[in-house]
Amino acid sequence: MLRSLLPDLTPFRENRDYRRLWTGFTLSNVGSQMAVVAVGLQVYDLTGSTASVGLVGLFALVPLVVMGLYGGALADHHDRRLVGLVATLVASATSLVAAAQAWAGNTSVWLLYGMVAVWNGAFAVSSPARTSIYPRILEPAQLPAANALSVFAMNTAMTAGPLLAGVLVDRGGYRLAYTADAVLTLAAVTSLWRLHPIPPDRSDAGDDGRRRVGLRSVLDGFGFLRTAPNVRMTFVADIAAMLLAQPRVLFPAAGAVILGGGATTVGALYAAAAVGGILAMTLSGRLGGVRRQGLAIMVSVAGWGVGISGLGVALLAADGLVSREHALLLALAAMAVAGAADAVSAVFRTTILQSAAPDRMRGRLQGVFIVVVAGGPRLGELAGGGVAERVGEGWTAVGGGLACVAAVVLLSVWQPGFLRYDARRPTP
Numbered sequence: 001m002l003r004s005l006l007p008d009l010t011p012f013r014e015n016r017d018y019r020r021l022w023t024g025f026t027l028s029n030v031g032s033q034m035a036v037v038a039v040g041l042q043v044y045d046l047t048g049s050t051a052s053v054g055l056v057g058l059f060a061l062v063p064l065v066v067m068g069l070y071g072g073a074l075a076d077h078h079d080r081r082l083v084g085l086v087a088t089l090v091a092s093a094t095s096l097v098a099a100a101q102a103w104a105g106n107t108s109v110w111l112l113y114g115m116v117a118v119w120n121g122a123f124a125v126s127s128p129a130r131t132s133i134y135p136r137i138l139e140p141a142q143l144p145a146a147n148a149l150s151v152f153a154m155n156t157a158m159t160a161g162p163l164l165a166g167v168l169v170d171r172g173g174y175r176l177a178y179t180a181d182a183v184l185t186l187a188a189v190t191s192l193w194r195l196h197p198i199p200p201d202r203s204d205a206g207d208d209g210r211r212r213v214g215l216r217s218v219l220d221g222f223g224f225l226r227t228a229p230n231v232r233m234t235f236v237a238d239i240a241a242m243l244l245a246q247p248r249v250l251f252p253a254a255g256a257v258i259l260g261g262g263a264t265t266v267g268a269l270y271a272a273a274a275v276g277g278i279l280a281m282t283l284s285g286r287l288g289g290v291r292r293q294g295l296a297i298m299v300s301v302a303g304w305g306v307g308i309s310g311l312g313v314a315l316l317a318a319d320g321l322v323s324r325e326h327a328l329l330l331a332l333a334a335m336a337v338a339g340a341a342d343a344v345s346a347v348f349r350t351t352i353l354q355s356a357a358p359d360r361m362r363g364r365l366q367g368v369f370i371v372v373v374a375g376g377p378r379l380g381e382l383a384g385g386g387v388a389e390r391v392g393e394g395w396t397a398v399g400g401g402l403a404c405v406a407a408v409v410l411l412s413v414w415q416p417g418f419l420r421y422d423a424r425r426p427t428p
Contacts, residue, residue: 007152007284008145017137017195018146021130024191026153028088031184033161034168035098035119037270038177039112041169041263042102044252046109050393054249054385059113061379063121064370071125072132072367076360080129080136080198087126088188094119095182102174126188128366133198135354135362141288147350148284151343155277158270158339166267200360222368224361228428231356231365233411233418234297234349235372240407241301241342242372245308245400246380247335250315250393258318258393259328272332276307276339284347293348294421298408300345305404307338312397319394346373352421356428 011018043053074083098115106112138146168176225232248270255265290296311334318327350369357365388396412419421427 007148007281008288009149011138011142011146012149015137015142018134020191020194021133022149022153024187024189025130026157026187028185028188029154029157030161030164031095031181032123033158033270034165034177035095035181037162037165037263037267038102038169038174038181039098039116040248040252041165041266042174043109043112044256046107046112050249050253051385051389052109053252054382056113056116057249057377057379057381057385059117060120061382063117064124066124067121068124068128068367068370069364070367072128072364072370074125075129075132075363075366076200077363078200080133080200080363081192081195082197084126084129084133085189085192087122087129088185088192091119091122091126092182092185092189094122095178095185099175099178099182102178124367124370127370128363130192131350131354131366131369132362133195135359136198140355143354144288144290144347144351147347147354148281148287150350151346152278152281152284154346155274155281155339155343158274159278160271162267162270162274164267166264169263200363224357224365224428225368228356229415230294230418230421231353231428233294233415234352235368237297237301237408237411238345238349238372239376240411241304241345241404242376242380243383244380244407245305245397245404246377246384247308247311247338247397247400248377249381249385250311250388250397253388253393254315254331258315259331260324261328265328268328268332269335272335273339273342276336276341277343279336280340280343281347287344287347290348291423292419292421293352293423294418297345297348297352298412298419300341300348302405302408303341304338304345305401305408307334307336307341307401308404309398309401310334310337312394312399312401315394315397351423355423 012022013019039056040053043056044050047053071083071087094115098119101111101115134146135143164180165177168180225235251266251269254269255262259265261268311331314327314331314334317330318324321327322330353365353369354362384396384400387399391399
């Protein structure tokens, strides 16, 4: 029974291309998560404002939306390996700029906002290209296991990256964190460089057979979504979670004022969600046998909301009800619950998209997926930062988590067919 619960390593063991991509982007994501924490801390250090930290989300959101949608179209019309490689090279150059500004003693918050915009634009192009490669190099039956391994890798990066960032920033300033990111990003470049070309599947080009890149191509992707309620609901459910209950913007204030501990506490809060995801993926062996994947997504999103409300309770309790140490333990436990729920949701959302969508649309839909997954939290950070300035960080988390649970109930009533989605007969 224990063996059946452990992760299915078949894709990693049998597919060399997947193994290289998995390793390269795991290392790169460690660096990226270090940079995310460092940027938030540096902005807060320069401004002393949670709202200013929330603005990081705005400067990330616009390029994520624009380049995510266009990057998905590029992946549907050009060699996906080449598209991903060029975008990753741009991200690598941005990491070098981040390290340089830290070593030069930059005091301009606007330079940090600009770096965030460029990096997220590059990420928005590389990610749909890379993710749409997996259905081309793996057997369909291996996709749930591969997605579980990818989520495991991401959560490992989200554990190691923030913890390392907290330690490096405390001991050596922002310079060491950004420099480590610049070095680790090279692993992703190498993994794509060694991959063979992955041109679009011309046999699935549509009725007219034309391959257009531009606004019309992007609109074709949205047109497909109008006829694909199951795929569409994977996006809507995640938007509800990230827009209503995004806690990251609250972390700097939690470490600096509420819970204490500074950068180390901030890194621990980031890492706690990832630890929950790791634990969930360590026991992911049976996820491949789940048929009602839509129902699993909705339950997972509700679990995320419960976890974020728990974080808010911990922040409120730190105001004299319990010691800071006990409040921190409660906050870490709540974020671990939220992270576990989010990891399970991510596996099934990605699997439905990859299984139900035709190859000719995968790049564009992955672009929309990236806009939702990466852009939704940024918009949530912007909203959460503004709300926290008025009602406080604790009540922001409690209210957001409860609103997320309520949204799940309403969405389930609105789209009951999604709850009946059957993985044996994937339909968009």
